[in-house]
Amino acid sequence: MIITELKENPTLRVLSLGAGVQSTVMALMTMTGEIKDKPDCAIFSDTGAEPKNVYEHLEWLTKQLDYPVYIVSKGNLRDDTLKSIFTTVPFYLKNSGVGRRQCTNDYKIQPIRKKIRDLLGVKKGKKVPKDVFVETWIGISLDEMQRAKINRDKWQLNRFPLLELELKRNELINWFDERYPERTLTKSSCTFCPFHNDGAWRDMKYNDKVSWNDAVDFDKKLRKRNNDEYLHRSCLPLDEIDFDNAEDKGQLSFLGECEGMCGV
Numbered sequence: 001m002i003i004t005e006l007k008e009n010p011t012l013r014v015l016s017l018g019a020g021v022q023s024t025v026m027a028l029m030t031m032t033g034e035i036k037d038k039p040d041c042a043i044f045s046d047t048g049a050e051p052k053n054v055y056e057h058l059e060w061l062t063k064q065l066d067y068p069v070y071i072v073s074k075g076n077l078r079d080d081t082l083k084s085i086f087t088t089v090p091f092y093l094k095n096s097g098v099g100r101r102q103c104t105n106d107y108k109i110q111p112i113r114k115k116i117r118d119l120l121g122v123k124k125g126k127k128v129p130k131d132v133f134v135e136t137w138i139g140i141s142l143d144e145m146q147r148a149k150i151n152r153d154k155w156q157l158n159r160f161p162l163l164e165l166e167l168k169r170n171e172l173i174n175w176f177d178e179r180y181p182e183r184t185l186t187k188s189s190c191t192f193c194p195f196h197n198d199g200a201w202r203d204m205k206y207n208d209k210v211s212w213n214d215a216v217d218f219d220k221k222l223r224k225r226n227n228d229e230y231l232h233r234s235c236l237p238l239d240e241i242d243f244d245n246a247e248d249k250g251q252l253s254f255l256g257e258c259e260g261m262c263g264v
Contacts, residue, residue, distance in 0.1 A: 007157060010135040014116055015042040017069065018108075019050075019058045020188035022139030025172040026161055027065060028179075035161045039137055041119070042069045045111040047103070048076030049190040051204075051211045057186045072111040077103060077190060078214075082221055090194055091222065091229040098194075099229070113153070128155040135159050141169045192218040194231050201232070202243035 015030070017023050027042060029035045042065065044058060062069045081089055088102035116136070122128050134156045140148050141162045151158045162172070176185055189196070191204070191211040204212045219231045219238040231238050 006135070006159065007133065010157070011132045012041075012116070012119060013037065013039040013135045013137065014112075014119075015039040015137040016112060016139070017042040017044040017058075017061075018139065018188045019044060019054050019061065019186060020139070021169060021172055021176075021185050022141050022144075022162060023188075024057070024061055024139075024185060025176055026137065026139040027061060028176070029161070030067075031065060035165070039067060041067050043112045043115050044069060044071050045108045046071055046073040047078075047107045047190055048073060049078040049192065050188060051186070051191055051208055053208070054186045054188050060183070070115055072115045074107045074111045077107050078192065078218060082218070082225060085225070087226075087229070089192075091231065092194060092233050092235055094228050094230065094235045096228075103190075113156075116156070128153075133157060137161055141172060142166050143168045191215045192231055194233075196231075198243055201238070201241070205243055 015023070015027055017027060026035065030038050058069075058071075077089070081087055087099055088106050089099065090101040090103075091099045093099055116134055117124075117128070120128060120132060120134070122132075132155060136151065136156050137159050138148070139162055140160050145160075145163055148160050148163060149158065167175075173185060176183075187200075192215045196204070201215075204215065215231065216237075216239045222229050222231070230236065232241055234241060
């Protein structure tokens with residue numbers, strides 16, 4: 001399955017690396033030849049707010065690849081957010097829904113775009129020459145194919161190698177577990193991301209105390225800046241929410257016997 005029309009001989013092939021499940025396996029598959037062609041480089045945009053295990057995983061992953069991995073950053077999203085009266089993060093607002101989401105574009109997409117232009121030698125304010133185009137690889141699996149989009153830049157062509165191979169997320173996890181049984185894949189996201197579901201918050205609370213404490217601290221400081229903003233959709237302080245599931249409370253759970261979709 002190919003959802004983009006590939007062009008021959010791109011000026012540059014770039015793998016957009018988030019260090020999560022999809023982009024990790026995509027990067028590793030370039031080393032086994034399971035993905036056609038090979039990128040010239042990978043680029044990871046650091047928000048400065050990822051869990052510690054993501055940075056550790058990125059360091060390991062970089063050593064597995066024979067092409068350069070560039071780390072770029074607009075700044076520290078955590079610090080920048082707390083210092084500003086404006087926000088690019090979609091926090092929950094007690095009286096008016098959800099704030100605007102600009103963090104992905106500002107702290108992920110644009111720093112990568114800037115680095116690509118730098119690699120092409122295109123200075124700020126100058127247009128990319130018409131005979132130059134970049135093939136940008138994005139790790140989207142078959143179960144998330146609705147996220148695949150055409151790049152807004154005419155000089156960038158988004159490519160989705162995992163969609164070409166018709167691979168689903170669980171297949172990527174199995175692929176990784178078979179080859180690296182001693183390692184665990186990470187989920188790349190800021191510790192204080194409002195898009196965490198209750199399962200993610202619970203996992204962080206019990207299995208990553210450093211990230212949990214950071215999120216709780218951020219949540220409290222957030223309301224010193226603006227009394228109306230919260231990390232959780234309930235608009236309650238994070239450390240006052242009960243994230244325990246049925247099994248934590250000594251009740252039976254049937255989720256191991258079904259798809260777990262009944263409560264969605």
